[in-house]
Amino acid sequence: MLSGCDGRHNWMAGAGEESAQVKTLFIVLMIGAGVIWSAVVGAAIYAHKRGAHPNLEREARQFVIWGGAVLPTVLVGALLVWGLIILRDITADDGDLTVRVDGERWWWRVIYETPEGDVITANEIRLPIGQRALFRLTADDVIHSFWVPALGGKMDMIPGRETTLTLTPQTLGSWGGLCAEFCGGAHALMRFDAIVMEPEAFDTWLAEQAEPAKLSADNPGFEVFQAEGCGACHTIRGTDAQGPVGPDLTHLASRDKLGAGMWDMTPTNMARWITDTHEMKPDIDMPPYPHLNGARLDTLVDFLMRLE
Ligand code: CUA
Numbered sequence: 011m012l013s014g015c016d017g018r019h020n021w022m023a024g025a026g027e028e029s030a031q032v033k034t035l036f037i038v039l040m041i042g043a044g045v046i047w048s049a050v051v052g053a054a055i056y057a058h059k060r061g062a063h064p065n066l067e068r069e070a071r072q073f074v075i076w077g078g079a080v081l082p083t084v085l086v087g088a089l090l091v092w093g094l095i096i097l098r099d100i101t102a103d104d105g106d107l108t109v110r111v112d113g114e115r116w117w118w119r120v121i122y123e124t125p126e127g128d129v130i131t132a133n134e135i136r137l138p139i140g141q142r143a144l145f146r147l148t149a150d151d152v153i154h155s156f157w158v159p160a161l162g163g164k165m166d167m168i169p170g171r172e173t174t175l176t177l178t179p180q181t182l183g184s185w186g187g188l189c190a191e192f193c194g195g196a197h198a199l200m201r202f203d204a205i206v207m208e209p210e211a212f213d214t215w216l217a218e219q220a221e222p223a224k225l226s227a228d229n230p231g232f233e234v235f236q237a238e239g240c241g242a243c244h245t246i247r248g249t250d251a252q253g254p255v256g257p258d259l260t261h262l263a264s265r266d267k268l269g270a271g272m273w274d275m276t277p278t279n280m281a282r283w284i285t286d287t288h289e290m291k292p293d294i295d296m297p298p299y300p301h302l303n304g305a306r307l308d309t310l311v312d313f314l315m316r317l318e
Pocket of ligand 1: 113153191193197
């Protein structure tokens with residue numbers, strides 16, 4: 011339980027409507043469990059203290075019926091119904107905006123559905139405060155689980171199937187998101203930021219994300235990018251780089267973090283990510299480029315850091 015007490019990942023922070031519901035359910039569940047436990051243990055102590063008694067058999071039967079069957083059935087049944095109602099609410103198939111998220115090994119493909127078409131990004135989810143976001147979740151390879159503890163419930167992401175979850179954030183800030191299902195080598199490094207913004211700021215951000223990359227025609231960094239084959243896996247919209255395998259890099263530098271929510275987006279981390287990829291994140295599909303160094307590496311990093 012204590013591991014959930016970090017502010018950004020605290021499910022009891024109640025920073026979203028759904029997490030507030032889960033928190034209330036948890037507290038009531040604990041009280042309900044406490045009542046059942048006290049009643050059963052209290053009755054057992056009472057029976058022990060009475061000792062031998064002419065009515066012993068009848069009392070024992072009463073004890074089993076009320077303490078062992080009726081009370082737990084009523085309380086647990088009520089909690090179950092309440093839990094199912096919350097589950098129905100937080101997986102309801104409607105929202106003010108729709109975001110599709112694909113779990114990949116070990117990062118997140120994020121697609122906002124807008125009237126003008128899909129807006130593709132990765133590893134960072136921004137949400138407008140007070141609006142109900144519907145998440146359509148699936149996975150590309152193995153089972154992952156999508157969880158922003160401070161905002162709401164968690165939901166499995168299953169290959170070949172779509173699951174849904176809603177988040178209605180109520181508190182501005184950058185909340186921690188993570189994969190909550192063991193999915194292989196870099197499972198513990200599969201994270202993302204869920205950034206809650208004012209609606210106007212969110213609209214501006216989404217409009218910027220929808221734009222192609224703003225680059226000058228002859229860009230030495232982009233030449234390195236293409237010469238090293240980065241464009242075979244990554245897309246930079248507005249250029250020849252249209253690889254569908256890895257995260258979309260069109261607005262890479264607009265994200266707070268690098269490597270799926272793991273490291274600050276700085277030139278130093280970016281350079282290390284390119285040369286020592288597997289030291290930073292073992293087992294991932296992206297190969298390291300240890301031969302890149304000096305001016306060539308600087309040029310590439312400078313180019314990537316300008317993808318805002
Ligand atoms: Cu993906 Cu654990």
